[in-house]
Amino acid sequence: MKTELSQNTLENYRAFLLKVLPLAAFIVPMAAVYLANPFDAALNISAQASFELMWKGRTFQLFFIWLISLELILGWENITSKISLQNKPRLALFTAALVLPSLYVLLEFIGLNDVLAAWCSQSGVAFSGSMPLAIEYLAFSAMLLLLTFIGYGKKGLADFALPAIFVALVGVIYTIDNMFPYGQFTPFQLLVPTTASLAGGVLDWMGYSVVQGVEALTGMPTLEVTGAVGSATFAIAWPCAGIESLLIFTAVALLFLKRMNFSLKAKVGFFAVGAAVTYLINVLRITQIFVIGMQYGEYSAQVDAFHYYYGPLYAMAWIVAYPLILMAATMGWQKIRRPRQAPLNPA
Template identity: 35%
Template sequence: PLFYVLSVNFWGFDQFVLDLGRGLGFSGLRLVKHWVLSFEYSVFTFPFLIGIVLAYGKNGLKFFSVSLSLLIGVSIFYTLDTFYPEGTLKPLELLALPTAACAAALLDSMGYSFVFQYIPGPKAMPIITLNGVYRIGIAWPCAGVHSLFLYLIIISLLFKKSSISNFRKLIYFIIGVVGTYFVNILRIASYFVILKNDGISAAEFFHRTTGELYFFFWIFAYILLIIVVERFTLVERIRLYVKKIFTIFRKGKKV
Protein backbone atom coordinates (compact mmCIF):
# COMPACT_ATOMS: atom_id res chain seq x y z
CA PRO A 1 0.00 0.00 0.00
CA LEU A 2 2.83 2.43 0.81
CA PHE A 3 4.41 1.85 -2.59
CA TYR A 4 1.04 2.43 -4.25
CA VAL A 5 0.46 5.70 -2.37
CA LEU A 6 3.93 6.97 -3.29
CA SER A 7 3.57 5.94 -6.93
CA VAL A 8 0.18 7.65 -7.24
CA ASN A 9 1.27 10.90 -5.62
CA PHE A 10 4.80 11.26 -7.02
CA TRP A 11 5.33 8.93 -10.00
CA GLY A 12 2.14 9.38 -12.02
CA PHE A 13 0.76 5.89 -11.41
CA ASP A 14 -2.74 7.34 -11.08
CA GLN A 15 -2.65 8.21 -14.79
CA PHE A 16 -1.73 4.61 -15.59
CA VAL A 17 -4.75 3.41 -13.57
CA LEU A 18 -7.04 5.79 -15.46
CA ASP A 19 -5.59 4.74 -18.83
CA LEU A 20 -6.11 1.10 -17.88
CA GLY A 21 -9.73 1.88 -17.01
CA ARG A 22 -10.27 3.64 -20.34
CA GLY A 23 -8.84 0.60 -22.09
CA LEU A 24 -11.49 -1.50 -20.34
CA GLY A 25 -14.21 0.80 -21.64
CA PHE A 26 -14.92 2.95 -18.57
CA SER A 27 -15.62 6.68 -18.79
CA GLY A 28 -16.96 9.56 -16.74
CA LEU A 29 -17.84 8.87 -13.11
CA ARG A 30 -17.54 5.14 -13.68
CA LEU A 31 -13.87 5.69 -14.58
CA VAL A 32 -12.69 8.28 -12.06
CA LYS A 33 -14.64 6.95 -9.08
CA HIS A 34 -15.87 3.36 -9.35
CA TRP A 35 -12.97 1.91 -11.32
CA VAL A 36 -10.32 3.65 -9.20
CA LEU A 37 -12.01 2.58 -5.96
CA SER A 38 -12.30 -1.07 -6.98
CA PHE A 39 -8.68 -1.04 -8.20
CA GLU A 40 -7.44 0.40 -4.90
CA TYR A 41 -9.35 -2.17 -2.85
CA SER A 42 -7.67 -4.90 -4.89
CA VAL A 43 -4.27 -3.26 -4.45
CA PHE A 44 -4.70 -3.11 -0.68
CA THR A 45 -6.07 -6.65 -0.45
CA PHE A 46 -3.17 -8.53 -2.01
CA PRO A 47 -0.34 -6.97 0.09
CA PHE A 48 -2.40 -7.62 3.23
CA LEU A 49 -2.86 -11.25 2.22
CA ILE A 50 0.81 -11.71 1.29
CA GLY A 51 1.97 -9.99 4.49
CA ILE A 52 -0.11 -12.32 6.65
CA VAL A 53 1.22 -15.42 4.88
CA LEU A 54 4.85 -14.26 5.14
CA ALA A 55 4.53 -13.25 8.79
CA TYR A 56 2.34 -16.02 10.20
CA GLY A 57 2.08 -18.73 7.54
CA LYS A 58 -1.12 -20.71 7.09
CA ASN A 59 -2.11 -20.13 10.73
CA GLY A 60 -2.29 -16.42 9.99
CA LEU A 61 -4.97 -17.01 7.37
CA LYS A 62 -7.13 -18.67 10.01
CA PHE A 63 -6.44 -16.04 12.67
CA PHE A 64 -7.19 -13.11 10.34
CA SER A 65 -9.97 -14.90 8.47
CA VAL A 66 -12.68 -12.37 9.39
CA SER A 67 -10.58 -9.34 8.37
CA LEU A 68 -9.52 -11.04 5.15
CA SER A 69 -13.10 -12.01 4.35
CA LEU A 70 -14.30 -8.43 4.78
CA LEU A 71 -11.50 -6.98 2.66
CA ILE A 72 -11.68 -9.58 -0.12
CA GLY A 73 -15.48 -9.54 -0.12
CA VAL A 74 -15.69 -5.75 -0.42
CA SER A 75 -13.07 -5.82 -3.21
CA ILE A 76 -15.03 -8.41 -5.19
CA PHE A 77 -18.34 -6.59 -4.84
CA TYR A 78 -16.89 -3.19 -5.75
CA THR A 79 -15.33 -4.79 -8.84
CA LEU A 80 -18.62 -6.44 -9.81
CA ASP A 81 -20.42 -3.11 -9.48
CA THR A 82 -17.78 -1.46 -11.65
CA PHE A 83 -18.05 -3.97 -14.48
CA TYR A 84 -21.84 -4.47 -14.19
CA PRO A 85 -23.33 -1.07 -13.28
CA GLU A 86 -26.87 0.29 -13.09
CA GLY A 87 -28.85 -2.88 -12.59
CA THR A 88 -27.19 -4.97 -15.31
CA LEU A 89 -26.23 -7.76 -12.89
CA LYS A 90 -29.74 -9.17 -12.65
CA PRO A 91 -29.36 -11.91 -9.98
CA LEU A 92 -28.11 -9.39 -7.42
CA GLU A 93 -30.40 -6.57 -8.57
CA LEU A 94 -33.46 -8.76 -8.00
CA LEU A 95 -32.39 -9.11 -4.37
CA ALA A 96 -32.36 -5.31 -4.09
CA LEU A 97 -36.03 -4.97 -5.06
CA PRO A 98 -37.64 -6.29 -1.83
CA THR A 99 -35.14 -4.34 0.29
CA ALA A 100 -35.98 -1.11 -1.50
CA ALA A 101 -39.71 -1.88 -1.21
CA CYS A 102 -39.39 -2.38 2.56
CA ALA A 103 -37.45 0.88 2.86
CA ALA A 104 -40.25 2.60 0.91
CA ALA A 105 -42.80 1.13 3.33
CA LEU A 106 -40.77 2.47 6.26
CA LEU A 107 -40.62 5.93 4.68
CA ASP A 108 -44.37 5.78 4.07
CA SER A 109 -44.99 4.95 7.74
CA MET A 110 -42.90 8.02 8.63
CA GLY A 111 -45.14 10.25 6.51
CA TYR A 112 -42.78 10.98 3.63
CA SER A 113 -44.20 11.81 0.20
CA PHE A 114 -42.59 9.81 -2.61
CA VAL A 115 -43.20 7.57 -5.63
CA PHE A 116 -41.80 4.04 -5.73
CA GLN A 117 -41.47 2.30 -9.08
CA TYR A 118 -39.75 -0.62 -10.78
CA ILE A 119 -39.84 -0.86 -14.58
CA PRO A 120 -38.46 -4.16 -15.95
CA GLY A 121 -35.68 -3.86 -18.51
CA PRO A 122 -31.95 -4.42 -19.19
CA LYS A 123 -30.94 -1.84 -16.58
CA ALA A 124 -33.97 -2.06 -14.31
CA MET A 125 -33.65 -1.08 -10.67
CA PRO A 126 -36.02 0.20 -7.97
CA ILE A 127 -36.49 3.97 -8.12
CA ILE A 128 -37.76 6.26 -5.37
CA THR A 129 -38.75 9.79 -6.38
CA LEU A 130 -38.90 12.08 -3.35
CA ASN A 131 -41.21 15.11 -3.48
CA GLY A 132 -41.22 14.90 -7.28
CA VAL A 133 -37.69 16.34 -7.34
CA TYR A 134 -35.09 13.75 -6.37
CA ARG A 135 -35.23 10.61 -8.52
CA ILE A 136 -32.89 8.04 -6.96
CA GLY A 137 -32.17 4.59 -8.41
CA ILE A 138 -31.33 1.90 -5.86
CA ALA A 139 -28.75 -0.52 -7.26
CA TRP A 140 -27.82 -3.72 -5.44
CA PRO A 141 -24.73 -2.26 -3.67
CA CYS A 142 -26.87 0.64 -2.39
CA ALA A 143 -29.44 -1.86 -1.09
CA GLY A 144 -26.74 -3.68 0.88
CA VAL A 145 -26.96 -6.97 -1.01
CA HIS A 146 -23.21 -7.36 -0.60
CA SER A 147 -23.56 -7.07 3.18
CA LEU A 148 -25.80 -10.16 3.22
CA PHE A 149 -23.09 -12.15 1.48
CA LEU A 150 -20.42 -10.75 3.79
CA TYR A 151 -22.59 -11.70 6.75
CA LEU A 152 -22.82 -15.29 5.45
CA ILE A 153 -19.03 -15.49 5.16
CA ILE A 154 -18.29 -13.93 8.54
CA ILE A 155 -20.88 -15.88 10.53
CA SER A 156 -19.78 -19.13 8.86
CA LEU A 157 -16.18 -18.51 9.91
CA LEU A 158 -17.31 -17.66 13.44
CA PHE A 159 -19.40 -20.82 13.78
CA LYS A 160 -16.63 -22.96 12.32
CA LYS A 161 -14.32 -21.93 15.17
CA SER A 162 -16.92 -22.28 17.93
CA SER A 163 -18.34 -25.22 19.85
CA ILE A 164 -21.89 -23.80 19.86
CA SER A 165 -24.62 -26.39 19.34
CA ASN A 166 -26.11 -26.67 15.85
CA PHE A 167 -29.52 -25.57 17.10
CA ARG A 168 -28.13 -22.36 18.59
CA LYS A 169 -26.09 -21.73 15.46
CA LEU A 170 -29.29 -21.91 13.44
CA ILE A 171 -31.06 -19.48 15.79
CA TYR A 172 -28.12 -17.06 15.75
CA PHE A 173 -27.91 -17.33 11.96
CA ILE A 174 -31.60 -16.52 11.42
CA ILE A 175 -31.53 -13.59 13.84
CA GLY A 176 -28.40 -12.28 12.12
CA VAL A 177 -29.94 -12.49 8.65
CA VAL A 178 -33.03 -10.60 9.83
CA GLY A 179 -30.86 -8.01 11.58
CA THR A 180 -28.63 -7.51 8.54
CA TYR A 181 -31.65 -7.14 6.29
CA PHE A 182 -33.21 -4.56 8.63
CA VAL A 183 -29.93 -2.62 8.77
CA ASN A 184 -29.97 -2.41 4.97
CA ILE A 185 -33.56 -1.14 5.04
CA LEU A 186 -32.65 1.40 7.71
CA ARG A 187 -29.67 2.61 5.68
CA ILE A 188 -31.80 3.29 2.59
CA ALA A 189 -34.46 5.04 4.66
CA SER A 190 -31.78 7.12 6.40
CA TYR A 191 -30.47 8.27 3.02
CA PHE A 192 -33.88 9.65 2.04
CA VAL A 193 -34.44 11.24 5.45
CA ILE A 194 -31.13 13.10 5.05
CA LEU A 195 -32.00 13.93 1.43
CA LYS A 196 -35.31 15.44 2.54
CA ASN A 197 -33.90 17.45 5.43
CA ASP A 198 -30.37 18.39 4.31
CA GLY A 199 -30.22 18.07 0.53
CA ILE A 200 -28.43 15.94 -2.02
CA SER A 201 -24.86 16.81 -0.96
CA ALA A 202 -25.41 15.63 2.62
CA ALA A 203 -27.23 12.52 1.40
CA GLU A 204 -24.39 11.59 -0.97
CA PHE A 205 -21.85 12.14 1.79
CA PHE A 206 -23.85 9.78 4.00
CA HIS A 207 -24.04 7.26 1.15
CA ARG A 208 -20.26 7.29 0.63
CA THR A 209 -19.18 7.31 4.29
CA THR A 210 -21.48 6.90 7.29
CA GLY A 211 -23.98 4.66 5.53
CA GLU A 212 -21.28 2.12 4.74
CA LEU A 213 -20.53 1.83 8.46
CA TYR A 214 -24.05 0.68 9.36
CA PHE A 215 -23.29 -2.95 8.49
CA PHE A 216 -19.88 -3.00 10.16
CA PHE A 217 -21.25 -1.58 13.42
CA TRP A 218 -24.06 -4.13 13.30
CA ILE A 219 -21.96 -7.21 12.52
CA PHE A 220 -19.33 -6.47 15.19
CA ALA A 221 -22.03 -5.68 17.76
CA TYR A 222 -23.86 -8.90 16.90
CA ILE A 223 -20.70 -11.03 17.11
CA LEU A 224 -19.93 -9.42 20.48
CA LEU A 225 -23.47 -10.21 21.65
CA ILE A 226 -23.07 -13.87 20.66
CA ILE A 227 -19.74 -14.08 22.48
CA VAL A 228 -21.21 -12.50 25.63
CA VAL A 229 -24.27 -14.78 25.58
CA GLU A 230 -22.12 -17.89 25.20
CA ARG A 231 -19.36 -16.75 27.56
CA PHE A 232 -21.69 -16.00 30.46
CA THR A 233 -24.23 -18.75 29.63
CA LEU A 234 -27.01 -16.15 29.55
CA VAL A 235 -29.48 -18.52 27.91
CA GLU A 236 -29.07 -21.06 30.70
CA ARG A 237 -29.39 -18.37 33.36
CA ILE A 238 -32.57 -16.99 31.82
CA ARG A 239 -34.03 -20.49 31.66
CA LEU A 240 -33.16 -21.00 35.33
CA TYR A 241 -34.77 -17.69 36.35
CA VAL A 242 -37.91 -18.45 34.35
CA LYS A 243 -38.10 -21.89 35.93
CA LYS A 244 -37.78 -20.37 39.42
CA ILE A 245 -40.52 -17.84 38.67
CA PHE A 246 -42.88 -20.59 37.48
CA THR A 247 -42.05 -22.67 40.56
CA ILE A 248 -42.81 -19.75 42.89
CA PHE A 249 -46.01 -18.99 40.97
CA ARG A 250 -47.20 -22.59 41.24
CA LYS A 251 -46.45 -22.73 44.96
CA GLY A 252 -48.38 -19.50 45.45
CA LYS A 253 -51.43 -20.94 43.68
CA LYS A 254 -51.39 -24.06 45.89
CA VAL A 255 -51.31 -21.96 49.03
Protein backbone atom coordinates in the same frame (compact mmCIF):
# COMPACT_ATOMS: atom_id res chain seq x y z
CA MET B 1 20.30 -14.69 36.96
CA LYS B 2 20.17 -11.18 35.46
CA THR B 3 21.43 -12.59 32.16
CA GLU B 4 18.61 -15.15 32.10
CA LEU B 5 16.02 -12.47 32.88
CA SER B 6 17.31 -10.15 30.18
CA GLN B 7 17.37 -13.06 27.71
CA ASN B 8 13.76 -13.93 28.55
CA THR B 9 12.74 -10.28 28.21
CA LEU B 10 14.44 -10.11 24.82
CA GLU B 11 12.68 -13.28 23.66
CA ASN B 12 9.31 -11.98 24.83
CA TYR B 13 9.90 -8.67 23.05
CA ARG B 14 10.93 -10.50 19.88
CA ALA B 15 7.84 -12.73 20.00
CA PHE B 16 5.60 -9.69 20.55
CA LEU B 17 7.20 -7.80 17.67
CA LEU B 18 6.87 -10.69 15.23
CA LYS B 19 3.17 -10.99 16.05
CA VAL B 20 2.30 -7.31 15.57
CA LEU B 21 4.53 -6.55 12.57
CA PRO B 22 1.92 -7.69 9.98
CA LEU B 23 -0.57 -5.28 11.56
CA ALA B 24 2.01 -2.47 11.54
CA ALA B 25 2.77 -3.20 7.88
CA PHE B 26 -0.69 -1.88 6.96
CA ILE B 27 -1.08 0.80 9.63
CA VAL B 28 2.11 2.60 8.54
CA PRO B 29 1.14 3.25 4.88
CA MET B 30 -2.44 4.18 5.81
CA ALA B 31 -1.24 6.64 8.45
CA ALA B 32 1.36 8.06 6.05
CA VAL B 33 -1.25 8.60 3.32
CA TYR B 34 -3.63 10.26 5.76
CA LEU B 35 -0.99 12.57 7.26
CA ALA B 36 0.69 13.46 3.96
CA ASN B 37 -2.76 13.94 2.39
CA PRO B 38 -1.77 13.81 -1.30
CA PHE B 39 -4.41 14.45 -3.93
CA ASP B 40 -5.89 11.21 -5.27
CA ALA B 41 -6.26 12.02 -8.95
CA ALA B 42 -8.10 8.77 -9.70
CA LEU B 43 -10.82 9.47 -7.11
CA ASN B 44 -10.58 13.25 -7.65
CA ILE B 45 -10.45 13.89 -3.89
CA SER B 46 -7.75 14.30 -1.24
CA ALA B 47 -6.43 11.20 0.50
CA GLN B 48 -7.90 12.31 3.82
CA ALA B 49 -11.31 12.73 2.21
CA SER B 50 -11.09 9.15 0.91
CA PHE B 51 -10.97 7.92 4.51
CA GLU B 52 -14.29 9.68 5.07
CA LEU B 53 -16.08 7.66 2.39
CA MET B 54 -17.57 4.25 3.10
CA TRP B 55 -18.62 3.68 -0.52
CA LYS B 56 -15.70 3.90 -2.95
CA GLY B 57 -13.43 5.20 -0.20
CA ARG B 58 -10.90 3.94 2.34
CA THR B 59 -13.08 3.72 5.47
CA PHE B 60 -13.38 -0.04 4.94
CA GLN B 61 -9.61 -0.24 5.38
CA LEU B 62 -10.06 0.91 8.98
CA PHE B 63 -12.38 -2.07 9.54
CA PHE B 64 -9.70 -4.23 7.89
CA ILE B 65 -7.20 -3.02 10.50
CA TRP B 66 -9.73 -3.65 13.25
CA LEU B 67 -10.29 -7.24 12.08
CA ILE B 68 -6.54 -7.96 12.03
CA SER B 69 -6.30 -6.54 15.55
CA LEU B 70 -9.24 -8.68 16.67
CA GLU B 71 -7.63 -11.83 15.27
CA LEU B 72 -4.40 -10.99 17.11
CA ILE B 73 -6.24 -10.42 20.39
CA LEU B 74 -8.39 -13.57 20.18
CA GLY B 75 -5.60 -15.86 19.02
CA TRP B 76 -2.60 -14.26 20.74
CA GLU B 77 -1.57 -17.34 22.72
CA ASN B 78 -1.92 -19.66 19.71
CA ILE B 79 -0.03 -17.53 17.19
CA THR B 80 3.48 -18.90 16.69
CA SER B 81 5.95 -17.19 14.40
CA LYS B 82 8.13 -19.24 12.07
CA ILE B 83 10.67 -16.43 11.69
CA SER B 84 14.13 -16.96 13.16
CA LEU B 85 17.60 -15.56 12.58
CA GLN B 86 18.79 -19.03 11.63
CA ASN B 87 16.37 -19.23 8.68
CA LYS B 88 17.71 -16.30 6.68
CA PRO B 89 15.72 -16.93 3.44
CA ARG B 90 12.40 -16.87 5.32
CA LEU B 91 13.53 -13.80 7.29
CA ALA B 92 14.40 -12.00 4.03
CA LEU B 93 11.03 -12.92 2.49
CA PHE B 94 9.19 -11.77 5.61
CA THR B 95 11.04 -8.44 5.59
CA ALA B 96 10.25 -7.90 1.92
CA ALA B 97 6.58 -8.77 2.49
CA LEU B 98 6.41 -6.25 5.35
CA VAL B 99 7.57 -3.49 3.02
CA LEU B 100 5.15 -4.37 0.21
CA PRO B 101 2.07 -2.43 1.46
CA SER B 102 4.08 0.77 1.93
CA LEU B 103 5.83 0.33 -1.41
CA TYR B 104 2.53 -0.27 -3.20
CA VAL B 105 0.90 2.83 -1.71
CA LEU B 106 3.96 4.91 -2.60
CA LEU B 107 3.79 3.69 -6.21
CA GLU B 108 0.08 4.50 -6.31
CA PHE B 109 0.66 8.17 -5.62
CA ILE B 110 3.63 8.59 -7.95
CA GLY B 111 1.87 7.34 -11.06
CA LEU B 112 0.57 3.78 -10.68
CA ASN B 113 -3.03 4.92 -10.10
CA ASP B 114 -2.95 7.03 -13.27
CA VAL B 115 -1.66 4.08 -15.27
CA LEU B 116 -4.32 1.73 -13.85
CA ALA B 117 -7.14 4.24 -14.41
CA ALA B 118 -6.04 4.88 -18.01
CA TRP B 119 -5.77 1.16 -18.73
CA CYS B 120 -9.23 0.49 -17.27
CA SER B 121 -10.68 3.38 -19.28
CA GLN B 122 -9.20 1.97 -22.49
CA SER B 123 -10.66 -1.42 -21.55
CA GLY B 124 -14.15 0.07 -21.38
CA VAL B 125 -14.64 0.06 -17.60
CA ALA B 126 -17.45 2.53 -16.83
CA PHE B 127 -16.06 3.85 -13.54
CA SER B 128 -12.37 3.56 -14.44
CA GLY B 129 -11.38 6.24 -11.91
CA SER B 130 -12.50 3.99 -9.05
CA MET B 131 -10.62 0.92 -10.26
CA PRO B 132 -7.23 1.78 -8.65
CA LEU B 133 -8.94 1.82 -5.24
CA ALA B 134 -10.63 -1.53 -5.92
CA ILE B 135 -7.27 -3.00 -6.94
CA GLU B 136 -5.72 -1.52 -3.77
CA TYR B 137 -8.17 -3.51 -1.65
CA LEU B 138 -7.43 -6.70 -3.58
CA ALA B 139 -3.69 -6.07 -3.28
CA PHE B 140 -3.96 -5.60 0.49
CA SER B 141 -5.75 -8.94 0.76
CA ALA B 142 -3.03 -10.72 -1.21
CA MET B 143 -0.30 -9.02 0.82
CA LEU B 144 -1.87 -10.03 4.14
CA LEU B 145 -2.13 -13.65 3.00
CA LEU B 146 1.50 -13.58 1.86
CA LEU B 147 2.65 -12.03 5.15
CA THR B 148 0.78 -14.48 7.35
CA PHE B 149 1.86 -17.48 5.29
CA ILE B 150 5.54 -16.51 5.47
CA GLY B 151 5.34 -15.47 9.11
CA TYR B 152 3.02 -18.12 10.58
CA GLY B 153 2.74 -20.88 7.97
CA LYS B 154 -0.50 -22.54 6.83
CA LYS B 155 -2.09 -21.98 10.22
CA GLY B 156 -1.56 -18.26 9.75
CA LEU B 157 -3.62 -18.34 6.57
CA ALA B 158 -6.53 -19.87 8.50
CA ASP B 159 -6.12 -17.51 11.46
CA PHE B 160 -6.18 -14.37 9.33
CA ALA B 161 -8.64 -15.52 6.67
CA LEU B 162 -11.38 -13.23 7.99
CA PRO B 163 -9.65 -9.84 7.40
CA ALA B 164 -8.16 -11.09 4.13
CA ILE B 165 -11.53 -12.22 2.76
CA PHE B 166 -13.23 -9.08 4.07
CA VAL B 167 -10.89 -6.67 2.27
CA ALA B 168 -10.88 -8.82 -0.88
CA LEU B 169 -14.68 -8.86 -0.90
CA VAL B 170 -14.77 -5.06 -0.74
CA GLY B 171 -12.40 -4.93 -3.71
CA VAL B 172 -14.52 -7.39 -5.68
CA ILE B 173 -17.74 -5.47 -4.91
CA TYR B 174 -16.16 -2.20 -6.03
CA THR B 175 -14.89 -3.88 -9.20
CA ILE B 176 -18.34 -5.25 -10.05
CA ASP B 177 -19.96 -1.85 -9.61
CA ASN B 178 -17.23 -0.18 -11.67
CA MET B 179 -17.75 -2.61 -14.54
CA PHE B 180 -21.55 -2.96 -14.28
CA PRO B 181 -22.87 0.34 -12.86
CA TYR B 182 -26.43 1.49 -12.19
CA GLY B 183 -27.75 -1.89 -11.12
CA GLN B 184 -26.63 -3.74 -14.28
CA PHE B 185 -25.25 -6.70 -12.30
CA THR B 186 -28.44 -8.76 -12.15
CA PRO B 187 -27.49 -11.24 -9.37
CA PHE B 188 -26.99 -8.39 -6.89
CA GLN B 189 -29.99 -6.46 -8.19
CA LEU B 190 -32.47 -9.31 -7.57
CA LEU B 191 -33.15 -8.34 -3.95
CA VAL B 192 -33.45 -4.62 -4.64
CA PRO B 193 -37.13 -4.45 -5.75
CA THR B 194 -38.22 -6.22 -2.55
CA THR B 195 -36.00 -3.99 -0.42
CA ALA B 196 -37.32 -0.87 -2.15
CA SER B 197 -40.91 -2.05 -1.71
CA LEU B 198 -40.37 -2.63 2.02
CA ALA B 199 -38.78 0.82 2.37
CA GLY B 200 -41.77 2.28 0.56
CA GLY B 201 -44.05 0.49 3.00
CA VAL B 202 -42.18 1.98 5.97
CA LEU B 203 -42.39 5.47 4.46
CA ASP B 204 -46.11 4.98 3.81
CA TRP B 205 -46.57 3.85 7.43
CA MET B 206 -44.75 7.03 8.51
CA GLY B 207 -47.42 9.08 6.73
CA TYR B 208 -45.66 9.97 3.48
CA SER B 209 -47.16 9.61 0.03
CA VAL B 210 -45.23 6.94 -1.87
CA VAL B 211 -45.34 6.12 -5.59
CA GLN B 212 -43.31 3.10 -6.72
CA GLY B 213 -42.02 2.86 -10.26
CA VAL B 214 -39.20 1.71 -12.54
CA GLU B 215 -36.61 3.90 -14.24
CA ALA B 216 -37.01 3.45 -17.99
CA LEU B 217 -33.32 3.78 -18.89
CA THR B 218 -31.80 1.39 -16.32
CA GLY B 219 -34.73 -0.70 -15.07
CA MET B 220 -33.93 0.21 -11.47
CA PRO B 221 -36.86 0.49 -9.04
CA THR B 222 -37.76 4.05 -8.04
CA LEU B 223 -39.63 5.64 -5.17
CA GLU B 224 -41.28 9.05 -5.36
CA VAL B 225 -41.92 10.18 -1.80
CA THR B 226 -43.82 13.33 -0.84
CA GLY B 227 -44.27 14.88 2.59
CA ALA B 228 -45.07 18.18 4.23
CA VAL B 229 -41.52 19.52 3.78
CA GLY B 230 -41.01 18.47 0.15
CA SER B 231 -40.56 15.51 -2.15
CA ALA B 232 -37.72 13.23 -3.23
CA THR B 233 -37.33 10.72 -6.05
CA PHE B 234 -34.45 8.26 -6.25
CA ALA B 235 -33.66 5.21 -8.35
CA ILE B 236 -32.29 2.38 -6.23
CA ALA B 237 -29.35 0.21 -7.31
CA TRP B 238 -27.86 -2.64 -5.28
CA PRO B 239 -25.13 -0.49 -3.66
CA CYS B 240 -27.83 1.92 -2.45
CA ALA B 241 -29.84 -1.00 -1.06
CA GLY B 242 -26.89 -2.28 0.97
CA ILE B 243 -26.45 -5.60 -0.84
CA GLU B 244 -22.69 -5.27 -0.23
CA SER B 245 -23.32 -5.24 3.52
CA LEU B 246 -25.23 -8.55 3.25
CA LEU B 247 -22.30 -10.08 1.38
CA ILE B 248 -19.80 -8.76 3.91
CA PHE B 249 -21.99 -9.94 6.80
CA THR B 250 -22.20 -13.42 5.26
CA ALA B 251 -18.42 -13.73 4.94
CA VAL B 252 -17.69 -12.29 8.39
CA ALA B 253 -20.42 -14.27 10.16
CA LEU B 254 -19.57 -17.62 8.56
CA LEU B 255 -15.87 -17.31 9.36
CA PHE B 256 -16.59 -16.12 12.90
CA LEU B 257 -19.18 -18.80 13.67
CA LYS B 258 -16.89 -21.48 12.26
CA ARG B 259 -14.37 -20.66 14.98
CA MET B 260 -16.91 -20.56 17.82
CA ASN B 261 -17.85 -23.59 19.90
CA PHE B 262 -21.58 -23.47 19.14
CA SER B 263 -23.90 -26.26 18.04
CA LEU B 264 -24.92 -26.33 14.38
CA LYS B 265 -28.48 -25.32 15.32
CA ALA B 266 -27.17 -22.35 17.31
CA LYS B 267 -24.89 -21.27 14.46
CA VAL B 268 -27.78 -21.36 11.97
CA GLY B 269 -29.94 -19.37 14.39
CA PHE B 270 -27.26 -16.76 15.08
CA PHE B 271 -26.58 -16.36 11.36
CA ALA B 272 -30.29 -15.99 10.52
CA VAL B 273 -30.83 -13.36 13.22
CA GLY B 274 -27.77 -11.38 12.15
CA ALA B 275 -28.72 -11.53 8.46
CA ALA B 276 -32.30 -10.43 9.21
CA VAL B 277 -31.10 -7.44 11.24
CA THR B 278 -28.61 -6.51 8.49
CA TYR B 279 -31.40 -6.60 5.91
CA LEU B 280 -33.69 -4.54 8.15
CA ILE B 281 -30.94 -1.93 8.56
CA ASN B 282 -30.69 -1.70 4.77
CA VAL B 283 -34.45 -1.10 4.52
CA LEU B 284 -34.21 1.66 7.12
CA ARG B 285 -31.17 3.07 5.32
CA ILE B 286 -33.25 3.61 2.17
CA THR B 287 -36.05 5.09 4.26
CA GLN B 288 -33.69 7.56 5.90
CA ILE B 289 -32.17 8.84 2.68
CA PHE B 290 -35.64 9.74 1.39
CA VAL B 291 -36.42 11.59 4.61
CA ILE B 292 -33.15 13.53 4.25
CA GLY B 293 -33.84 14.16 0.55
CA MET B 294 -37.26 15.62 1.28
CA GLN B 295 -35.89 17.89 3.98
CA TYR B 296 -32.68 19.12 2.33
CA GLY B 297 -33.09 18.35 -1.37
CA GLU B 298 -32.17 15.40 -3.57
CA TYR B 299 -28.74 16.78 -4.50
CA SER B 300 -27.84 18.29 -1.13
CA ALA B 301 -24.60 17.76 0.75
CA GLN B 302 -26.60 16.02 3.49
CA VAL B 303 -27.87 13.40 1.02
CA ASP B 304 -24.34 12.82 -0.31
CA ALA B 305 -22.94 12.46 3.21
CA PHE B 306 -25.55 9.89 4.15
CA HIS B 307 -25.33 8.03 0.85
CA TYR B 308 -21.55 7.67 0.81
CA TYR B 309 -20.74 7.43 4.52
CA TYR B 310 -23.39 7.29 7.23
CA GLY B 311 -25.76 4.93 5.42
CA PRO B 312 -23.16 2.18 4.83
CA LEU B 313 -21.76 2.85 8.31
CA TYR B 314 -25.06 1.77 9.90
CA ALA B 315 -24.72 -1.76 8.57
CA MET B 316 -20.96 -1.97 9.13
CA ALA B 317 -21.32 -0.91 12.76
CA TRP B 318 -23.78 -3.76 13.24
CA ILE B 319 -21.57 -6.28 11.41
CA VAL B 320 -18.61 -5.35 13.60
CA ALA B 321 -20.65 -5.32 16.80
CA TYR B 322 -22.57 -8.58 16.25
CA PRO B 323 -19.65 -10.99 16.86
CA LEU B 324 -18.74 -9.03 20.00
CA ILE B 325 -22.37 -9.22 21.18
CA LEU B 326 -22.37 -13.00 20.66
CA MET B 327 -19.09 -13.39 22.53
CA ALA B 328 -20.29 -11.26 25.45
CA ALA B 329 -23.64 -13.07 25.58
CA THR B 330 -21.92 -16.46 25.51
CA MET B 331 -19.57 -15.52 28.35
CA GLY B 332 -22.48 -14.15 30.38
CA TRP B 333 -24.57 -17.28 29.79
CA GLN B 334 -21.68 -19.54 30.82
CA LYS B 335 -21.32 -17.63 34.08
CA ILE B 336 -25.04 -17.94 34.78
CA ARG B 337 -25.08 -21.68 34.06
CA ARG B 338 -21.88 -22.41 35.99
CA PRO B 339 -22.88 -24.43 39.08
CA ARG B 340 -22.15 -22.81 42.38
CA GLN B 341 -19.70 -24.61 44.60
CA ALA B 342 -21.04 -25.92 47.88
CA PRO B 343 -19.57 -24.27 50.99
CA LEU B 344 -16.61 -26.09 52.47
CA ASN B 345 -18.17 -26.25 55.94
CA PRO B 346 -21.93 -26.42 55.53
CA ALA B 347 -23.87 -25.52 58.66
